[in-house]
Amino acid sequence: MFSFKEFQAIEINNSITKFVKKVENWDEYFFQTRDKDRYKVAKKCNRTINIEIGFATFNRRVYWDKIEKRYRYFTDEEFNIEKRARIIKDLKQEIASYLGRKKHYQDIQDILKYTYVSKVTISKIYKNAKIEEKLPEQKFKVKNNEFIYINADDCFVPVWNKNNKREMQKIRSISYNTGKKQIGKNRNKLLYKIYTFMGDYKYSNKEYYLQANPTVDFTWNGLKKYFEFETAKLVVSGDGAKWIYNLAKYLGAYYVFDKYHAFYFLWTAYKPDKRKNKVNPENLKNFLIAWKYFCKGQYDELIAFLIETNINKDTLKTFVNNKEGIINQPASWNIGCSAESDIQHLVKSQTKGAKIYAYPTLLNK
Known part of the structure; x- marks a missing residue:
């Protein structure tokens, strides 16, 4: 047979x-x-x-x-x-x-x-493996007063260092796009999206100021490498971390506080579903009111309500320090933030099936 x-x-x-x-x-x-x-x-x-x-x-x-x-x-x-x-x-x-x-x-x-x-x-x-960066054949042209969106985020991934010891390595993600296009009923596609990562990243207190900021240099070099523009408008969005706000300030960009993280912070603080399959009506009501203020960009009303409902100090501080990012929520040019999905799809997903890699391997992946 x-x-x-x-x-x-x-x-x-x-x-x-x-x-x-x-x-x-x-x-x-x-x-x-x-x-x-x-x-x-x-x-x-x-x-x-x-x-x-x-x-x-x-x-x-x-x-x-x-x-x-x-x-x-x-x-x-x-x-x-x-x-x-x-x-x-x-x-x-x-x-x-x-x-x-x-x-x-x-x-x-x-x-x-x-x-x-x-x-x-x-x-x-x-x-x-020797990995070479593949650049676009031509830079993406952005007309005057059009937008370039910059999404920024951090994550920590366990790696084996040079001494074969386990350590947490910070990977900083900076991605760019020029807007979104609807390609389905409930589906959008980001245009001319470019992903970049800061490898061998070392944290420095100087990043909280406007001098000697490696993240700003890296981001600006990426803009000049991939895009051709003169007076394009820049939008920086992220999870509310101070370094992201400073990045926007240094670049002279609009700043947006990511809705995903705002939702997470408010939901965690109010705990509408503290018990399994049981919703606390009062907590849910407070969450929905705070969320409505956030989405409408009503910063003063939101902060007053958070204080009134005795929200925890860390959550309150996060929202107090992101005034511009909240006010810009209802802006017509605000298309949201993809920083968290960038981290999930392009960094954390690379460790699928393995608890830890050597750092050069992770960087290559």
């Missing part, structure tokens, strides 16, 4: 055999046509490498270069096989291509099952 699995195994073995024959034929061709006065055969030995469909063992010659006074591996060079490397470059690139695609190491092993590549090998390839 026909078995596709057996048929596939036979075809793979045939392909490996053809590859080995091609390598050995080229080695023989070079042996016959080489400069015999310059290249002397030093030895002939087997080499086993891991290719995309399994292990291949072939026999090739090693030469002594009489002029350069060194050994030459011409067959390895011809077939792009690195010195002492067990895995060929093409397979390394194939494995590295899964960086940032939210794949478990086990997923990659299943996809490349005939290579028998180990999790340790995948980890090393991820850690040592």
